Amino acid sequence: MIEERGGVVLTAAVLDTTDGDAVVAYTEVVLSDPAGTRAIQYDTVVVPAHRGRGLGSAVTRLLRGRLGELHPGVREISTIVADENASMPAVNEALGYRRERPAGIFRMKLQRPCAEARWMSQPVDAPEPVSRRQCWRRRTKSSKDSSSGQVW
Ligand SMILES: CC(C)(COP(=O)(O)OP(=O)(O)OC[C@H]1O[C@@H](n2cnc3c(N)ncnc32)[C@H](O)[C@@H]1OP(=O)(O)O)[C@@H](O)C(=O)NCCC(=O)NCCS
Structure with a gap:
């Protein structure tokens, strides 16, 4: 749907190849305007058995690198994290995100x-x-x- 409207979705994933190709970490970035300066990061997930090993940070860094290569005009990435999320704020801060404002989600x-x-x-x-x-x-x-x- 995003692509039908002219946007771009970039995804990065980590595969566990020990028993087939199982996705164990995943994140995505959406650009509603591929030539624009803004992107939104969504859906960073690491399967529970693989958490705490740096995969959440790694998959986000990987995607950011690809974003820079493919869309060098992007200057800002935003994301939303629930207050009760114990780990994602640490991941975001380590990656350079800074809190901008509170949001109510209904x-x-x-x-x-x-x-x-x-x-x-x-x-x-x-x-x-x-x-x-x-x-x-x-x-x-x-x-x-x-x-x-x-x-x-
Ligand atoms: C959030 C999530 C993606 C983190 O993935 P992860 O691979 O476990 O994170 P990392 O191992 O890369 O850890 C990154 C940093 O967060 C910290 N961290 C990880 N889990 C933590 C926890 N439960 N509590 C506090 N800090 C935590 C790590 O110590 C690390 O900080 P450091 O680099 O200073 O040591 C993972 O917990 C997850 O999938 N959660 C459920 C889905 C979710 O909430 N996604 C976010 C939606 S916005």
């Missing part, structure tokens, strides 16, 4: 559309058999549906 759960709702695939001028309003219902917001984080 989530609203939507029920699946009703079986007869076909509005998503209909031509624009077709009458909708069931409206979005009828098919999607807001669930009461609970304390689990919000959290806080930091923009780095």
Whole structure:
């Protein structure tokens, strides 16, 4: 979807080759404008059995190096980390990220559309058999549906 809109997604992964090629660490960077100066880092994950060995830092450094080679115009990388995340702030600080501002993150759960709702695939001028309003219902917001984080 990002690429369909003209953006670029770069990924870096570490493979454990001892028993096939299993991905054990992963991160990605998104540029909504490949010629722009800004990128966003998402989804840094190391599988639990391999944490604490430097892979989270290594995969991020690797991707940053490739980003510099492929998109030398990038001057800023941002990311968001949840306050309750115990390890990612240390990874980010070691890599040179600095906290910029707090952020509130909210989530609203939507029920699946009703079986007869076909509005998503209909031509624009077709009458909708069931409206979005009828098919999607807001669930009461609970304390689990919000959290806080930091923009780095
Ligand atoms: C966050 C995560 C990617 C870190 O990967 P990792 O390979 O364990 O991290 P590293 O071994 O590269 O450690 C990097 C630094 O973080 C520190 N660190 C790692 N785990 C830590 C922990 N649980 N508590 C405090 N510091 C920690 C290390 O000491 C190291 O600092 P140092 O270089 O000064 O010694 C990994 O824990 C993970 O996948 N977590 C779940 C997914 C997640 O939360 N991703 C981030 C989403 S924003």
